[in-house]
Amino acid sequence: MDIRGYFTSLDISWTNAAFAIGAAVLSFFLIHGAVVLFRRRLNQLDGETAQRPIVDVLRHTLARTSNLAILATSLLIGVSVLDLPPPWNVRVGHLWFLTLGAQLALWLHRAIAVTAHRYFRIHGKNKENEQVTVAHTLMIWALQWSVWTVFLLAMLANLGINVTTFVASLGIGGVAVALAVQNILGDLFASLSIAVDKPFEVGDYVSVPEFSGTVEHVGLKTTRIRALSGEQIVIANAELLRKTVHNFKRMTTRRVQFALRINPATPPELAAKLPPRLSAIIETKDKVKLDHVNLTVLDQNFIEYDIVYNLSDADFSLYLKTQQQVLLEAMQLFRELGVSTAPRAQQLILNEGGGAEQAANDAVEVKRPDGRGKPQARPMP
Incomplete structure (x- = not known):
């Protein structure tokens, strides 16, 4: 036709x-x-x-x-x-x-x-x-x-073409491939998760239980971190996400807590002067908000003060500088008030001749009431 x-x-x-x-x-x-x-x-x-x-x-x-x-x-x-x-x-x-x-x-x-x-x-x-x-x-x-x-x-x-068998074949083949490359796929999806969720980015300083350092590269399979000691740490993405990651770059404030100890023989009226004087020292520092200064421990060996303040800037250099100033001025305050930071003096008693007498006693064989000699130690099984 x-x-x-x-x-x-x-x-x-x-x-x-x-x-x-x-x-x-x-x-x-x-x-x-x-x-x-x-x-x-x-x-x-x-x-x-x-x-x-x-x-x-x-x-x-x-x-x-x-x-x-x-x-x-x-x-x-x-x-x-x-x-x-x-x-x-x-x-x-x-x-x-x-x-x-x-x-x-x-x-x-x-x-x-x-x-x-x-x-x-x-x-x-x-x-x-x-x-x-x-x-x-x-x-x-x-x-x-x-x-x-x-x-x-x-x-x-x-x-009108029956695609059920074809779809089933694709499913079986997909499962086989996924089982064969499950580790690679796990790291690949972990990389996508890092890119989407962004728990950290390149340039962030992070810390995990085993190491800490600056993130240099996030790839499809591994993340590279430069440690403070200089070496490069390479870790799989999936393994890294299974750990607890501390991202210090995203800190907006920094909480500082430390303790100062003085001699337990310090008079109570003198020990009571320290919290307000230490508080005055801390409050004068820039970008600092005092939390508390309290006497928390009274022990036979020392008296301890717990000191906590917050920095509105999380910069590590600022923290080191501020903490150094606080400690130096606290040392000057202790000197002015005559407060000693030395621990309680320990006394050591020596018994002269005790060692020779004990050795002589050990040398003499002690008789039991039943007439037997000094009992011998039973060997351990």
Whole structure:
């Protein structure tokens, strides 16, 4: 059958064909005009409204509207008004699913990229580094491939192809691959978790139970930390996240607690003068808020004062400088008041000759009442 005879068998009148062509042309201009108008309205928004997430995502997503998809949709609208024999209405239904599904997949493809980029830009404090770039790329790649995989499987199922066995095979294969590379995948997802949640960043000083240092690099599998002693520590991302990490760079305040001990022979009236005098010393320091100075321990060997203050700046150099000034002025105060920080004097009593007498007694064999000699130690089992 030639092409003319093929279309003649469809039994389409010229009036019906003209109406279908007109519907297709009108649909194209209406759909295209609506998309252009909607995009123009979104671009005209300004201020806080333009910065809303939904507006930003819609603006960039609609920019990926395919003119080919609009043309195909318009032609399908025109074909839908034709009186087609039974085999053709099923085929048109498949074409509808393919056209609309492809356009929806394109929109989701773009929306994922825009949303992920916006998330990393906001939560990354507008800083782009290697870690953020890698995590951003991997996340977008995984989500976009998931969208197109679902679309492909849905299209095959719509065409009447049984994809159940194929999906089951993919599941079994995925489980096998995951078991084979579970350690690598664990470190990979840990890297994504570090990039998204940001418990620490490059340049932060962190401490874990085994070591401490400055974070130099966060890769896909390992994190590199430069220790204070100079060596570089390389640790797997998953293992690092299982530990308790102390991030000192994010400290906003610093709590300082220490103790001062004086001689227990200090008179009570003199010991009572120390808390207010020490408080006055601490309160004069810059960026310091005193918590308390109290006598907490009275022992036969010493009297102890517990001292706590807070620094509004967590800088370590400021802490060292402030603590040094407090201790030096406390030493000067002790000297002025005549307070001794020496512990209680210990007395050592020596018994001369006791050792020789004991040795002589040990040399004499002691008789038991029953006539036996000195009992011998029983050997241990």
